[in-house]
Amino acid sequence: MASFFIRRNSNVLARALTGNYKEPFCPHFQFKFECFGGALNRVHSYSRSSGSMRNDITDLTCPHTWYPQARRKRRRVFLHVGPTNSGKTHQALKQLQSSASGIYCGPLRLLAWEVAKRLNKANVPCDLITGQEREEVEGANHKAVTVEMADVSADYKCAVIDEIQMLGCTTRGYSFTRALLGIAADELHLCGDPAAVPLIQEILDVTGDEIEVQYYERLSPLVPMKFPLRSLSDVKNGDCIVTFSRRDIYKLKKRIEREGKHLCSVVYGSLPPETRTRQDCRQACSMMQVASWMFLWPVMPLEWVSI
Ligand SMILES: Nc1ncnc2c1ncn2[C@@H]1O[C@H](COP(=O)(O)OP(=O)(O)OP(=O)(O)O)[C@@H](O)[C@H]1O
Structure with a gap:
């Protein structure tokens, strides 16, 4: 969208940037440009104004610094990787269930729903929070959420991020990155595909968290039939x-x-x-x-x- 806008208006933009935008100029563009320029100025002066403000909020190169609460912790990160149905999530959920407080973040409403059901059944009160619903359970210190709903301002003993390889998803990857960098938990369990290990290790090198990788094997074989079903x-x-x-x-x-x-x-x-x-x-x-x-x-x- 932005590149389309710039391509369509490149001459005008060049004139505007050099300060020569008074004459033949589309008023609509002028208005937008002035608003945009004004907003940028405000953001920039805001970021420079306060002595107590350590981060320049126009600097997007260090996203791990956007989550000071998580950075104050030295999180123990367990990376559970293996093929599907190898018990990765099961193991992580056992830790979540036995912790005093925690959060499960999954990519799907059904997964969050299943985890909330499992914890509540095990007498661990657990809220369910997704884009569609919010079911609060009295006395709950646990939450099962779809990853976009992860609260990065709370403090947890344990957190689970399921299907962490979705960090690489073009449409939802940002939510997984935000959860990975931002969840303030003493213990963070990441479940997913082994292919994601190098990327996660690289990200967590920057945050300084302690990381342990656990590999799993498939619990039951997936065997294709030798012959097609004829009828x-x-x-x-x-x-x-x-x-x-x-x-x-x-x-x-x-x-x-x-x-x-x-x-x-x-x-x-x-x-x-x-x-x-x-x-x-x-x-x-x-x-x-x-x-x-x-x-x-x-x-x-x-x-x-x-x-
Ligand atoms: N140790 C175990 N004891 C009993 N059931 C288990 C155990 N490990 C896994 N299961 C069951 O096996 C099924 C698959 O486990 P799980 O969901 O943890 O696999 P996964 O590796 O996370 O799979 P996926 O990658 O598809 O998420 C679940 O129903 C889970 O409850």
Whole structure:
């Protein structure tokens, strides 16, 4: 957007920057430029004005210094890495559960919802905070949140950031970086893909936190079938079928149920968490969109089926 604006107005901008912007000049642009210039001046003078203000807030090169509360701690960071379904999050959640206070940050509402449910069930009162809902539990010192909702002004004994490799995500990576740099916790558990280790180590070199990497192995094998499934009548109890669209999910469900041997559960991205967990996963067969297949292993230990 900014580059488009600058490209479209480069001549005008050049004149404006050299102070020669009085004549043929679009009033709309002039107004914007003056506002922008005014704002910059205000920010700059603000950043230079106060003796107590140590950071220049126009300097974006040292984001770790934006979180003094986290920097005052020497955090113990545990990096749990391994393939999916290897128990990384399970291990981190055990630490969270046994801590006096804590926060779980995940990329999805369903994950936050599952963690809140797990902690509350274990008599550890836990709030659920996502972009859509805020469920506060009396006496809670724990929070399960979607990563954008992480509170970096509070102090925690333990924090978990799940799917930390999403630091590299072009649209949501900033929230993971903010949580990684900003959460003020004595113990910080990061769960994710081993590919993220070098980047995280580099970031944490700057913050001066203590880091320990723990590698995990897959708990149950993921084995593709040697032969394609020839007919839907060969679908067995406990199988899971992954499709590419919601329409296909319902089409296949209908076809399988028409055979009369099985009932199907249905899971896909936009189903609310409550509805997803209400789906009876012990039924013959479950289906979900590829976009949501990451939920396959945590919730359903099913045999893999390819068509
Ligand atoms: N030691 C364990 N005892 C009992 N259940 C476990 C144990 N470790 C993992 N599980 C269960 O196995 C499932 C997968 O574990 P978990 O979610 O921790 O894996 P993960 O490696 O974090 O996977 P992902 O990368 O997909 O998030 C969960 O249902 C979890 O409760």
